[in-house]
Amino acid sequence: MRDENEVLDGLMQPRPLTIAHILERAERLYAHKEVVTADAERRTYADVTGGARRLAGALDALGVPIGARVATFASNNRRHLELYLGVPATKRVLHSLNIRLSPEHLEYIVGHAGDDVVFVDRGLLPRIWPSAARLPGVRHWVVLPDGTDTEIPADPRVRDYDELLDGAEPHTGSFEDAFTLADENLASGLCYTSGTTGRPKGVLYSHRSTVLHCLGTLAAGLIGLRESDVVMPIVPMFHANAWGLPYGAMMAGAALVLPGASAEPDHLLRLMAAERVTVAGAVPTVWTSMAPTLRDHDLSATRFLLGGGSAVPAALSETFRAATGVPITHSWGMTEVSPVGVIGGTRTQHRDATPAEQVAVRAAQGQPLPLVNVRIVDVETGRELPRDGTAIGELQVSGPWVAGGYFRVDTPESFTADGWLRTGDLATIDAHGYLRLVDRMKDLIKSGGEWISSVELEAAIAAHPAVAEVAVIGRPDPRWMERPVAYVVLHPGTTATADELTRHLGPMVAKWWLPDEFVFMATLPKTGTGKLSKTELREAVRIA
The missing domain is CATH 3.40.50.12780 (ANL, N-terminal domain)
Known part of the structure; x- marks a missing residue:
């Protein structure tokens, strides 16, 4: 029966x-x-x-x-x-x-x-x-x-x-x-x-x-590694499995180019050109270093450039698009997410968008990979917020390649009661599931009771053609609690003054967002994975 x-x-x-x-x-x-490999070993x-x-x-x-x-x-x-x-x-x-x-x-x-x-x-x-x-x-x-x-x-x-x-x-x-x-x-x-x-x-x-x-x-439709690709993980192999690119290339049957220890931009560009690299991944600071000499190399084989680790300025992505026909595609992830959770780029719904609107879409982190779920919640109440592209909340993530705990240490504050990873990022999500990072919770600047996004301010400053790198942090202020200070590296052979950068920002951000000071530097401090180290800048401000 x-x-x-x-x-x-x-x-x-x-x-x-x-x-x-x-x-x-x-x-x-x-x-x-x-x-x-970099030493021409085949x-x-x-x-x-x-x-x-x-x-x-x-x-x-x-x-x-x-x-x-x-x-x-x-x-x-x-x-x-x-x-x-x-x-x-x-x-x-x-x-x-x-x-x-x-x-x-x-x-x-x-x-x-x-x-x-x-x-x-x-x-x-x-x-x-x-x-x-x-x-x-x-x-x-x-x-x-x-x-x-x-x-x-x-x-x-x-x-x-x-x-x-x-x-x-x-x-x-x-x-x-x-x-x-x-x-x-x-x-x-x-x-x-x-x-x-x-x-x-x-x-x-x-x-x-x-x-x-x-x-x-x-x-x-995402990274989409395939057998015909030549994949070059510029991101170090010690950094979260090089974003999975070596394993993905071998699974797909793609050829691999391994650039060794040198992150010298001309070395990387020569290798990409000589080996007809189609897919490469690096943090924004490395892509920035390559931008000045892009047009000196034949990168016509390139079909996909991946950026991650921190936000890719729209101006940098568009520089690559103008020189190679391929923008730098945003990704978002963390060591705890293996690390790729979200991939950017335009989709079919953006076909009729204006060029400026498409640039804005490419500046977003994008949509989650299959099997990955993302949500934003109110920082104080934990209530899930609407996917309207406006509400800002803490980004939380879950999925089969997302960490559920840490090795030999108990950190319950890093996870929600229902098992989602708390990322510490603030973000919006729109009706199409597009994630846009607003800032790290620890990097937001509170000035006069209002919030300033260091990420958005950095993107606006980076749009100036003389700016190679920028980091914005909050400096303690007796009247306003915090005020933004911008640390700027200029491209070799260019000039810009604080007044010029302030005028550049005028039409782009609210007046009270304008930095109190621009500090011009030869280089910015980096973390071990090549990201900008705001911790060192904050420490320098604290000591000063």
């Missing part, structure tokens, strides 16, 4: 979602595709996956336990890509370390993570080896050859990567078949936040979350 109320399970194969599948898919289908995915298989044997030989954290202190290079694959495919955890960390933060993070082994570029040894004596939990230090002749310490814990792999027995079986369905939730990667407001916090990715995020980067 058939039960009309019977609840049925589907009859699909319960195959786990794992990084092992990305490795073996690239090995089977795209073995011939190239991985090009390898194939067959070489890279073969290296990952030898790495698996080497980790076994070193006695690195399953589940152990395997740290990398490396730039964007082929050996780092082998670690991206070989470490999680063997059920160990890839812990990418920010190579720009202070020794204090570096030692805290390595100790807190409990790293068992550290793989380090030879040229980066001077940045981390002085901390080795204070990291007794690290049993092995493996040096990645990078063409430099940096002295290698005479220490029994130190090994050469190539020699280690040459002496290892490669793994010959299927990595993917070693995983059960339950194993898709095993940790695959670990990345710590920047720690600008306290101790860095560890975000622990799973195989499942990484694969789903990877598929999100392949979604058509």
